[in-house]
Amino acid sequence: MYGLITHLTAHPGRRDELGLCLLDPNVKRPGCHSYVVAHDLDDADADALWVTEVWMSKAAHDAWSADIRESGVMRSALALIATWGDTVFTRPIGGVGL
Amino acid sequence: MYGLITHLTAHPGRRDELGLCLLDPNVKRPGCHSYVVAHDLDDADADALWVTEVWMSKAAHDAWSADIRESGVMRSALALIATWGDTVFTRPIGGVGL
Numbered sequence: 172m173y174g175l176i177t178h179l180t181a182h183p184g185r186r187d188e189l190g191l192c193l194l195d196p197n198v199k200r201p202g203c204h205s206y207v208v209a210h211d212l213d214d215a216d217a218d219a220l221w222v223t224e225v226w227m228s229k230a231a232h233d234a235w236s237a238d239i240r241e242s243g244v245m246r247s248a249l250a251l252i253a254t255w256g257d258t259v260f261t262r263p264i265g266g267v268g269l
Numbered sequence: 270m271y272g273l274i275t276h277l278t279a280h281p282g283r284r285d286e287l288g289l290c291l292l293d294p295n296v297k298r299p300g301c302h303s304y305v306v307a308h309d310l311d312d313a314d315a316d317a318l319w320v321t322e323v324w325m326s327k328a329a330h331d332a333w334s335a336d337i338r339e340s341g342v343m344r345s346a347l348a349l350i351a352t353w354g355d356t357v358f359t360r361p362i363g364g365v366g367l
Binding site for chain 2: 172173174176190194200203204205206207208209210211212213221223225259260261262263264265266267268269
């Protein structure tokens with residue numbers, strides 16, 4: 172498996188809109204076991220989102236990335252992102268809900 | 270929902286053992302929607318684990334924490350942890366696999 176933990180900052184006041192765009196049910200993620208979008212608890216950082224992902228493999232994730240770049244289906248979401256924090260890349264070994 | 274993203278460091282060389290302890294199927298997590306244990310990809314940090322969690326509520330998580338403290342069921346896991354990095358507390362809004 173292949174995992175990513177990413178801290179995103181939306182343009183001021185646009186976090187909720189960005190969250191909904193990332194969760195657009197029209198965006199399919201084949202090979203994705205888990206994809207969670209979260210706000211900072213208590214809105215300590217009011218424009219931040221945390222995205223945690225588990226994919227079947229890096230290849231599945233990379234194929235999806237290439238696909239969305241080509242289709243432009245996430246263009247509206249990408250336009251709402253002010254900064255991408257450093258992504259942590261992981262190798263999930265197991266757990267609940269996978 | 271209530272989420273946690275935690276960076277743990279095991280005592281040197283004990284990471285794999287710690288990962289297995291955290292995934293012990295005898296440890297039940299009522300109200301836990303997602304619990305993922307991951308290594309650093311490419312073992313850049315060879316003793317590190319990332320634990321990402323989504324619970325039904327903070328109350329469900331806190332009840333579980335109190336329960337494991339009382340039962341001692343995770344004592345062996347806790348003994349393998351050298352340091353706890355800062356935990357990020359989140360409010361998950363949705364996603365795949367919840």
